[in-house]
Amino acid sequence: MRFPQSGIFALGTPSHAYLEFDARDGDGLVAAIASLREPRTTMGGVNLVAGFRPELWRAVAPDDSPDGVAGFDADLVGIDGFVMPATQHDAVLWLSGASYDVVFDVARAAIAELAPLASVADETSSWPYQHDRDLTGFVDGTENPTLIEAPEIMLVPEGRPGAGGTILLLQKWPHDTAAWELLPVEEQELVIGRRKLDSLELEDKPADSHVASTDQDDFGKIFRRNMPYGTVTDHGTMFVGFSAEQRPLEAMLESMAGLKTGARDALTRYSRPLTGAYYFVPSADALRGPVT
C-alpha cells in the first residue's frame, strides 16, 4: 500500500505557508525536495507537503504518474470577460504548524537548501479566522469528507500509476471585502447558498450560488484545505483543493466561470483569482523512492 504525504490531513494547524518555485534544474529540484526533512519534534513540529508540476513529476517518475494530468498552462476564460489566470510553477511546498515561527524557520531553511536549483516565485502565509470561517465570514469546509472518507476520495487508488498521490489545485482568491460587506447577510447567504451563522444549506439556493456552482453531486468529490491569507488591507482565500482526478477540479472552475450554465458563480462578483496552478502531490513512498 502507498502512503500519502501525511501533512495533507493535518487539520487544526494555525500557521501555514505556501511556497511556489520556478526551477533552474527540474530533475535536481525534485531530488532536493524529496530529501528535505521536517523537524522531528512533534509538539512544535511542522508538516511539509511537496507537489510538482505534473509534467515535471512525469519526467522524473514516468511509471508513478497519473495519466493525463497537466499544469494550469492557459488562462481559463469565462463569460463576461472573467478570467482565471494560469500561473503554473514547477513545485510547491506547503508547510503548516502550531505557530508561525517554526513554519517561518523551516520555510527559510528549505528556500536556502533549494536556492541553487530554484527560486521562490510566489509566497503566501495563511492563518485561520474565527475557528473555521473564511474571510467572507462563512464556515468553509462544511461539505468536506471526513478524515476517514477523504483518502479514498482524493488519493489515486492502489494499482494505478501515481497511487497514493493526489492532484492539488492551488489558487489565491483576493476578496473585494468592501463590496462583500456592503451586502446584507441574507444576500451574502444567497451568494454562498448556505446560512452564515450555522452553515445550513439553503433549500431554495439560487442556481448561481457558490455551492450550486460547485455541487459535488454533479462534479465529483474533492477534499478542501482552504485557508484565509493576507494582510489587513489585502486578503482573501487560499483555495487548496485535492482530488484523485483533475477533471472535477477543472469542471468546478469552468462552472464558476459560467461555462456550464451561462451564469457565473455569484461569488466571482466578490472575488477573482490572482493565481492558479495544478501540482501532483506524490505518495510519501514515491517521493522517498526513485528520486532520493
Ligand code: HEM
Ligand atoms: C474565494 C474563493 C472561495 C471561497 C471564499 C469559498 C468558500 C466556500 C464556502 C463558504 C462553501 C460552503 C461550505 C462548504 O461546504 O465548505 C464552499 C463550498 C464549496 N466550494 Fe468553495 N470557495 C472558494 C473557491 C472555490 C473553488 C475555486 C472551488 C473549486 C475549484 C470550490 C469548491 C467548493 C466545493 C466543492 C464546495 C462544496 C459544494 C457542495 O456542497 O458539494 N470553492 N466554498
